[in-house]
Amino acid sequence: MTSSSYPLVSVLRARHTGYLLFTSLLGRLPGAMAALAIVQLVRSTSGDFAFAGLITAVYVIAGAAGQPLLGRLIDRLGQVAVLAISGVLSFLAFTGMALTLDPAPGAAVALAAAAGLFTPPLEPALRALWPRLVRPGPQLKAAFSLDAGAQEIIFIVGPLLTVAGIALFGPIGNLLFAGGLGLIGALAFILNPAPWAASTDRQSDLTRSARVRSPILMPAIARVTVFTFGIGLPVGALTIVATASEAARSGTGLPGLAGWILAVNAVGALVGATVVGIRPLGSTPARLLTLCGTLLAVGYLPLAVTALPTWAYLLAAGISGLMLPPTLGQVFERVSQLSAPAALTEANGWIVSGMTLGIGTGTLAAGIAVGASGTAAITWIVLAASALTALLSLVVRPGRRHR
Structure with missing residues (x-):
């Protein structure tokens, strides 16, 4: 059979897709680290x-605010300049946060906000490029599935890189390491011709795109954004749950258990991506979103059983x-169906924003709960x-009405 029988293979063989996917993932590593x-x-x-x-929630929530704003700038000005400038500013903020957290925690919180706010919007930028890079229909569906699955690689590699970075560079150097990877990825991404071509097209169409209203004003996209906020809650809480679980098992558990919990979670996600890539879900996104979100919620429930042995907790x-x-x-497919092409980057930015805001809220609430009640709060958090x-x-x- 030819590669046309396998849309995922044809996506990977399409021009620029492999390079853009890899550099986008590299630039998004700070989000996983x-x-x-x-x-x-x-x-x-x-x-x-x-x-x-x-401070983690401040970083994440500021990122949630920054993604649609930077996405709107990309829709108006193109990808190259926005990604380059935001990458540099985010790296500088990471550096300042790492160096000031101990002597000046208030300044570190402000710099965490800046690092999040200027996070290069590589995720929505890549999703806005997919319709330009591959054919509509099965190939575009496969591209979105590949995107969703491949980003789980960074959530496998990211926690393990954090464990290794702390061992090699110490906690301060590790944060600089994370910020540096983000900058390298953003700059490498815009070296490709596709972002330059998209930027040129956007500049020539600036007047028309400026008249497009913000996609968040569309009720259907607003609902998908709220939905994505909801699926971010347990993802964000997991960072604190994993760290608290490591503390609760100190002396009896696996060294670096928090990193392993997060990495194994991402391995599970990669398995889910592989299964759905081989056997795509057989209905429309509008009908599948609620079912998928409910199953995701149920899947987190075993983590509430804190008495599980370490191996079972990792499972x-x-x-x-x-x-x-x-x-x-x-979610990605539904947004591409709902958004005007001239506002697609911003629309994807709002989706990223919803997810990261959910992650930040989950992290903040879980941190407060563990700070107040100790590791006993893990069950109630989950x-x-x-x-x-x-x-x-x-x-x-x-x-519901979806348009």
């Missing part, structure tokens, strides 16, 4: 879980990741996050 890196840096100084949750972490890529794949995810999945349930 920063939360754990910041928490571990705070633990090495004050050891305050509540402050760790606060539960893997189970909790299974439904994330299938759910995100449906139960609450799963319940909210299932509840918010109802906003996109079948039968």
Whole structure:
């Protein structure tokens, strides 16, 4: 059979796709490293879980604000300049945060906000390029599935790189390491001709794109954004849950357990992405979103059983990741159906924003809970996050008006 029988193979063979996917993932590594890196840096100084949750949440929430804003700039000005400038500014903020967290924690919180705000919007930028790089239909569906699955690689590699970075460079050097990888990835991404071509086209069409209203004003996209916020809640809480689980098992568990929990969670997600890539879900995104979100919420429930042996808890972490890529794949496809092409980067930016805001909220709430009640709060954190995810999945349930 030819590669046309396998849309995923044809996507990978299309011009520029492999390079853009790789460099995009490289530039997005700080998103998979920063939360754990910041928490571990705070633990090495004050050891305050509540402050760790606060500064991590500030970073993530600022990123949520920055993605649609930078996405709108890309829709108006093109990818190259926005990605380059934001990459440099984010790296400088990472550097300042790492160096000031111990002597000046207030300044470190402000710099964490800047690092998040200027995070290069590589994720929405790549998704806006997919319709230019591959054919519509099965090939475009395969590209979105590949995107959702491949980003799980960074959530496998990211925590392990954090563990290795702390061992090699110390907690401060590890944060600089994470920021540097983000800058390298952003600059490498814009060396490709595709972002330059997209930027040239956008400049020539600036007047028309400036008249396109913000996609968040569309009720259907707003509902998908709220849904994506909901699936981010347990993902964000997991960073604190993993760190607290490591602390609770100190002396009896696996060294670096927090990093392993997050990495195994991402392995589970990669398995989910592989399965759905081989056997695509057989209905429309509008009908599948609620089901996918509910199954994702249920998958996190085993992590509430804190008495599990370490090996079983790691298995539960893997189970909790299974439904994330299938759910995100449906989100990406639905947004591409709903958004005007001239606002597609911003629309994807809002989706990223919803996800990261959910992650930040989950991290902050979990940090406060563990800071107040200790590791005994893990069970209630998982139960609450799963319940909210299932509840918010109802906003996109079948039968609602989607346009």
